[in-house]
Amino acid sequence: MDTQFKKGVLELSVLSLLTKKDYYGYELVGNISKTIAISEGTIYPLLRRLQKEGYLKTYFRESKEGPSRKYYQLTKKGIEKEKELKIEWKSFEEKIRKLIE
Amino acid sequence: MNKKQFINELERNIKGLSKEDREEIIRDYEEHFEIGKKKGRKEEEISISLGDPRQLAKQAKIELLVSKAEEKKSVRNIFRMILATIGMGFFNLIFVVGIFCALFGVIIAFFVAGFAIVLSGLVLIIVAFLPTIDLFYIPAFNSVSMFFGGITLISFGMLFTIGTYYLGKWFSSITIRYVKLNIKIVRGSKK
Numbered sequence: 679m680d681t682q683f684k685k686g687v688l689e690l691s692v693l694s695l696l697t698k699k700d701y702y703g704y705e706l707v708g709n710i711s712k713t714i715a716i717s718e719g720t721i722y723p724l725l726r727r728l729q730k731e732g733y734l735k736t737y738f739r740e741s742k743e744g745p746s747r748k749y750y751q752l753t754k755k756g757i758e759k760e761k762e763l764k765i766e767w768k769s770f771e772e773k774i775r776k777l778i779e
Numbered sequence: 780m781n782k783k784q785f786i787n788e789l790e791r792n793i794k795g796l797s798k799e800d801r802e803e804i805i806r807d808y809e810e811h812f813e814i815g816k817k818k819g820r821k822e823e824e825i826s827i828s829l830g831d832p833r834q835l836a837k838q839a840k841i842e843l844l845v846s847k848a849e850e851k852k853s854v855r856n857i858f859r860m861i862l863a864t865i866g867m868g869f870f871n872l873i874f875v876v877g878i879f880c881a882l883f884g885v886i887i888a889f890f891v892a893g894f895a896i897v898l899s900g901l902v903l904i905i906v907a908f909l910p911t912i913d914l915f916y917i918p919a920f921n922s923v924s925m926f927f928g929g930i931t932l933i934s935f936g937m938l939f940t941i942g943t944y945y946l947g948k949w950f951s952s953i954t955i956r957y958v959k960l961n962i963k964i965v966r967g968s969k970k
Contacts, residue, residue, distance in 0.1 A: 703807060704814040717830025722807045723839045730846040743817050748810060 688714065688724060690767055693733065693752065693760035702739075702747040725750060733759050781822040782812045785832050792836030796843060804839050837867050841962055845955065852951040854883060860958055869961050879954060886947045893940030900932030 691710050695701060701709070703725065707718045728734045733756035738746045752760065780788070786805060793801050808829065815825040829835070844863045848856040861879065865872045907925035 702810075702814075704811050707811070711828070717828075717835075718811075719808070719829035719832075719835040720838060722804075722811075723835065723842045726803070726807075726839065727842045727846060730843075745810065745813055747814070748807065 687767070688716070688721070689728070690760070690763040692721065692724060692728065693756060693763065696734070696750060696752045697757065697760055700749045700751045702749050704747075706750065728756070732756075780826045780832075782809075782826065785812075785822075785826040785829070788832040789836050792833050793840055796840060800843055804836075808835075837863075841867060845959060845962065848951075848955055848958075852948065852955070857951060857954055860955070864958050864961060867962075872958065872961065875954065875957065882950055886943060886950070889943040889946070890940060893936050893943055896936030896939060897933050898936075900929040900934075900936060903929035903932060 688710070691714065692706065695706060695709055703722065706725075707721050710716070710721060711718050725734065729736060729750075732753060734750050735753055736748050736750055739749055740746045786808065789808060790801070790805060793804055796804075811829065812822060812825055816822065826832075841860070841863050844856070844860040848860040850856075857879070858876075861872055861875055865876070903925050907922045907929060
């Protein structure tokens with residue numbers, strides 16, 4: 679798949695996963711890279727940007743094994759953004775489907 | 780590349796960011812390594828899947844500088860953002876530096892002009908109240924017309940300054956938007 683395309687859906691993928699539950703970085707990266715082949719490290723700058731823009735907040739939670747983990751949680755603004763991007767994606771998908779059928 | 784080499788390489792390329800930002804970036808990747816190792820992966824394996832630390836550092840840097848420039852549209856922040864983007868290989872932004880400097884000069888000149896107009900209005904009002912006014916012997920230059928002329932100049936100068944302020948703001952947003960457009964492209968083209 680075209681890399682430009684992958685990066686475009688990365689933001690939506692991150693926000694969508696976080697609507698289900700709070701994830702810590704490693705877990706989130708693992709989930710996404712299962713579907714989208716991407717340099718895993720690029721997800722962290724994206725997370726930081728989404729946090730700065732107020733779509734995410736973070737908190738730390740201790741784990742039984744090793745150091746405490748940083749968890750990412752959607753804010754109200756983030757939930758709205760996810761809905762918005764999903765609608766955009768669906769209408770894009772619909773148009774492409776019509777085009778290629 | 781093992782964890783230590785990866786972190787060192789990353790650290791070397793995020794100089795210029797604040798201490799908190801640097802620590803946060805390093806912390807995120809350290810956590811990633813630690814958890815990966817707990818899951819039984821090798822350090823070398825993890826660093827390969829993370830990608831090139833130099834590219835990651837640049838990406839982290841530019842994202843932070845853009846959000847900083849958006850937060851506070853100061854000349855310094857915008858300038859740093861443009862420079863970091865050029866550092867990523869966006870040489871077309873060198874033109875932006877030129878345009879940015881030129882327009883910045885124009886805006887400063889407009890501000891100075893605005894203040895000068897306000898000042899000249901003030902001077903006119905002061906002169907209107909001085910007895911020396913009779914020295915001119917020109918009917919149009921009587922105290923009343925000078926007084927109102929002064930008020931007109933002050934209001935015009937103020938409006939001009941306010942207009943320049945909004946022009947500056949608008950110009951900052953345009954610059955940020957253009958840089959963001961470029962990063963969108965880099966985010967896309969980079970593996």
